[in-house]
Structures are given as structure tokens and as C-alpha cells.
Amino acid sequence: METEKLNTVLFNPLQDAKAKAEIDAILEKNKDKPGSIMVILNELQNTVGFVSEELQQYVADYLHTPVSKIHGVISFYSFFTTQPRGKHIIKICLGTACYVGGASQLIEKIKQLIGIGPGETNADWTITVEECRCVGACSQAPVVVIDDEIHGRVKPSTLAKLLRTITTEEKIA
């Protein structure tokens, strides 16, 4: 599923037998839990990578809930996305300590290095750059999270090295 998801932006998990089986398993496992919507959406976001409008409708039908309710939850929380994101995700922490520690310089440097800024995904869907709220690693500020791995005390001059694994793999500059 992983590669298919990335090969095309138009990947529809509901049309993919394996992905659909995973989605159904998540729904079946959690449907009777009190407050199940949050649990289900969290798991779907983690497994599928995004919750498209079509998938929201599917969840709503499964739970016998209006789709407006599902969409309300999706649009409220920043972790839920309705579109696929890049294969690699670079997050720049904008917590207080990171901000004071020079997070905005890191953003400029990332723009220079890979050509995209926060909230953007590059053309071949390999990298998404995001700003994020405090990840709680303030003693190591400023912090950059690359594919869930936290890197502390990042300087503009050390960023290129940090990103090298990704940039080499994806053949970027």
C-alpha cells in the first residue's frame, strides 16, 4: 500500500483491497467504543495517511452517523488531513523555546534547500514541510522532526547534513 499511495495522488484506499481490509478492521474493532469517532479517525489517519471526503462518507455510513459530524471532527483537529502528504514529513517546531531559539531561520533555510515552505508538498510528493506546535523537546530547542525522529539544537548550517538522507534518496539538489 505504501508505494501505491505515493505513486499517485489519486490513490483511493477504498478501491485498494488491502487498504480497505485495514479500514474495515479499524472500524469493526472500535465501532462500539464510547466516543469511537476520535479513536477511529486517529487510527485511519495513521494507517491510511489521510482521511479523504470519500473515506469520511464511508465511516459515516458504517457508524450510522451524519457525515457532517465526521467532517466537523476532521476539520477541528490539525492532525487530520484530507489529502495525502509527502513520503517524508519534515516538521519545524514552533514552540516558545524553538521560536526564541531561531526556528524561523530554519524555515528560511529549508526553503532554500528543498524549495518548499511550511504547508507545502513538493511536486513529486516526496516531501511535505509542516510547522508544528511544541513537541515537548524544549530543552533541545530549536527542534526539527524528520519522519517522527526528533533532532535537537539544529542550526541553519547543520540542516543540510540532517536532510541529506532524504535529499539523496529523493535526488533533490
Add this chain to the structure above:
Amino acid sequence: MAYFRSHVLVSNDPAILKEGGAEVKDALLNEIRKNKLSGEVEIIDTPRISDGKQGPEIMVYPEGYHYIGLSAADIPFLVEEQFLKGRAVEKFLAPTPREKAQELRAPTPKEVRVVLRNCGKINPENIEEYIAENGYVALAKVLTECTPDDVLAIIKASGLRGRGGAGFPTWLKWDLTKKATGSPKYLICNADEGDPGAFMNRSVLESDPHSVIEGMIIAAYTIGASQGFVYCRAEYPIAVKTLNIAIEQARNYGLLGKNIFGTDFSFDMEVRKGAGAFVCGEETALISSIEGKRGEPYPKPPFPATQGVFGKPTNINNVETYANIPQIIFRGPEWFASMGTEKSKGTKTFAMAGDVKQTGLIEVPFGITLREIVYDVGGGIKDDKGFKAIQTGGPMGGCLPSMYLDLPVDYESLTSAGSMMGSGGMVVMDEDTCMVDIARFFMEFTQAESCGKCVPCRVGTKRILEILTRICDGKGKDGDIETLEMLCSQTIENSLCGLGKGAANPVISTLKHFRSEYEAHIYDKKCPAKTCKALIHYEINPEKCVGCTMCARNCPVNAITGSPKQTHVINPDICIRCGICKQVCNYEAVVVT
């Protein structure tokens, strides 16, 4: 039984033995014998310590030092340093995940560890290590010897107040839920530590999850709850994982589930994950979120104690509050009440960040002064610059200038100084920090995180942010300060929940203590701290520039021109004032005006 002061785990993984592990072990045994340490240091074989990719490795306890990439030739030096001189050998130390060692240092003399007592000391994924540190003794005592009223009396006598920030007496909250009618009753642990700059709860959950679980079971017994939730923010995946392991182990040991300790008390719990909404740290919003809805707060009353999650009586406490409970029961309320001030008892954890030498997690008794925290515990300001302000209480707190350094820290004193305790983030700022920019930063945060349900918060934060941005951009107008003051007081007075009520605090406190900086921005179009990009210029001092090309190579927008060994020049039209050139220049040739 022989008593060893040190235990050394040596990996006997076949692959590692082949890579020189066998020689390392022989050398180790040899050196230990040679230095007559055989009676003090025990060598134990263990299958593998890490992924085995780092060559021969050993683990030294009780320090927990993990040495990697060893060869037999390194051993004499290592044994001498580690076992004879008692020093860690830095060059072989494995990097720890998230640099835990750095987050939590050895306590300074002014610190007292209650909540953090086990952090970094025990393996959080092994319940037996927690039990060995008197874990679950308090629970056993409560379930077999105490009635719920006895527990309430103990907690009341200890003087424990909510560590989430508001400081509501814990016993009173429990008593309200206990007396409420309705069944089942729920218990929630608020682990939605969203304040930027705060990471105490994450550390406790990641390194001592059982203390929170034990505290929760005791609370559940006291109020009569049968189901518990830990609401943890999605930004803390490791905390969620550690907690789930701990809950599973507690269940296997019969500490969660039916008939705990053979009594007729049953309680179980699960972790619920947030999804990146700051407002969910507010208790009513958190309840909405657990119910699977948009995390919007609702007016109180009804209070959660009578009508909380799924409409049932619910008790909500912070991670740190629960983590204190087992120690209070175990060591007695008198011990706990002996620490702190008259109204605030015990200790408080703070996450120190920003421009101090020693950032990281600290735990200090209430009543300690801010000066002691910054200079004695934190080691003073980085690069020996001047202290400008300390920001406490997260985005709803305030910035306190140096005149408050001798303020004893407790709930009341911080509030009366115009800040607040909050959950315990402390960000220290040196003289290079622009206070208008900081106010703008916090307002940007609150404005983005405002859920939009009530108008004063939704519109108020937006308008305040617009004015602050304008001031930082050098477009401030006469009258802006007065408009800000009016907007701030209205947002505070009329908002529904804690987010709106506290949103304006950073602006009010900086206006109060650093008004001259606002005025400099508005009337003189100057940023005294030289931070606000629209009001500063970068230039290269030709007398100092040696033409090393360092700045030109690092400039993200190629605004710097100049040949090697020639003076470089910054083009102000291209320059984005990011300051990278100043940072990389080794000759202090880049100046800000």
C-alpha cells in the same frame, strides 16, 4: 549474598562476540581482577543490549551507562575511569534517545525530587523496577486498610493542589465527584500538555508511567470510578506507547481489572489520543474530545464532577497531580506538607527552556525564588548575557521582568504578579529578545488555537494579533496601545473558557513591564532588541570583514556579494533579515542597525 556496587552487562550475542566482543569480555574480566575489583563489580552475560550495529557494547549499572564500539584495547582505560575513578567515559557513551540524560540532570542542591524520583532511574517498560522502588505499596495500603474517606483525609492533610495550573484543592475535587450521584463514574488524567515550552508530563509518562497509573487507581477507589481515561496529545507518541505497555503490565499483575488485590474494587483504564488541538487541555473541551466530538469547551456549571464525560460524574486531574498521590500515601501527608509555602504544599516540576545554561526538567519545592531557579538551578543566562524576562504559565501566562526575580514561587504569588503557575513551562529570555515580538508570537498561537465557539475569543485574539503584527512591521499607529488594552480586557472578561480568559495575559504583562518597547516600535520605528525584521538592517563592517565568503555561502537568498578576500556587501533589497550571516561570521563583521 554478595553485594556488588556495580553490575556490568556484557552482550554475548554471537555476531558481537565475533566482532571482538569475546576479547572485550576477556579484557574486562582481566582488568577487573587486576584492579582487585572482583568483589565489587559483577559481570553478567546478556543476549543483546541494542541493535548490535555498534560493535561490542556493555551496560554499566546502577549508572545505566551504555558504552558502544569498544575494543579490547579500550578496556584498561575504561575500567580505570569507570570503576576506580567513578567517572563516565564520554567518548564511548551511546547517544541516548531524545538525550534523556540532558533533559534530566542530577539534581542541584535546591531541588527535591518527588514526582521525578524514578525518572531516568528505572526502566519504564518494566513494572518490576517500579515495584522495587516501593511501587504499588501505597495502593495496597489504600485498598486493604483505608476507606475512601480516609484517603480524602490524607490528601486533605497533605494540602495537594491541582498541578494542571489552576491549583484547585485536589481533595475537594475528589470529594465533589465522590458525592455526585450517577453511575458509572469516570476518572480522567489530563495528559494534553499543549503549552509550548512545557514537557514535564511527557517526561513523567515516558519514564515513570506507573506512578501515574497508581495515583489514578487510588483516586478511582476514593471517588468510586470504574473506568479511567488518559487523554494524551498526539504529539507524544512515545508517551502513548510507554503508557500502553505499563497499563498492559499492570493488568497482567492484577493491578487493573476486576477485584484488584482480591478486594471487590474493580477499575480499568485506556489511553485516548488527541489530534493536535491545544484547547483540548481545557477540561470541558477534553471531555468533548473523549466523547468523539469537536473539542469545543462548554460553559460550567454543570461541572465535570456532576456531569462530565458521557454525562456522568467525572474527576479530571493532571498527570503530575496523580503522580504525587502514591508518595503522599506512602510517606505520609505530614512529610508532603512540610515542603512548600503556607498555601502551596509540596514540589512542582518545571520545564526550563530558553536562554539559560542548563535547560531541562527541574523539580523544586514551592516557595523557591525565581532567582534561585534561574541562577542556582539553571546556572544563569547563556553566554553571560543580561536577564530580561521569565515567561511562566505558557501562552496564557505572562512575562516577568527582573524586579520579580526574588518572588517566591507559588500559585498566588505568580498570579498576583500578573503571570500564572500554569502547568509549569518556564522560558527564560535574555536581552536579545523583543517583548513585542514575543507577545505577537503567543497571540499567533492562541489565535490559531482558538476553537471559534465564542465571539470574544475568536474575534478578540484576531484583532489583537493584527495590531501586534502591525506594530512589529513598523506600521504601528498612535492609539494602538490603548486599543490593545481595551481589547485585552474585553477578551479576558467575556470569553467562555480558560483559553480566551488567558489569551491576553502575555500582551497585558508585556505592556505593563515593557511598555517602552512598544512605544519605541510605534513612535521611533525602532526595535530595541533588534529582532523585528521590518525595523532592522544587516550590514557588513568593512573594517572587520576579511572576505572569507562564509556569509555569502550561507545566505539563503544570495543577498551577499563579494569576491574572496574582498569586503562583502549585503543588498538590503534582497536581504530577508534572517540573521544567518551574523551567526556564521567568525569575525563579528555583521552588524545589525
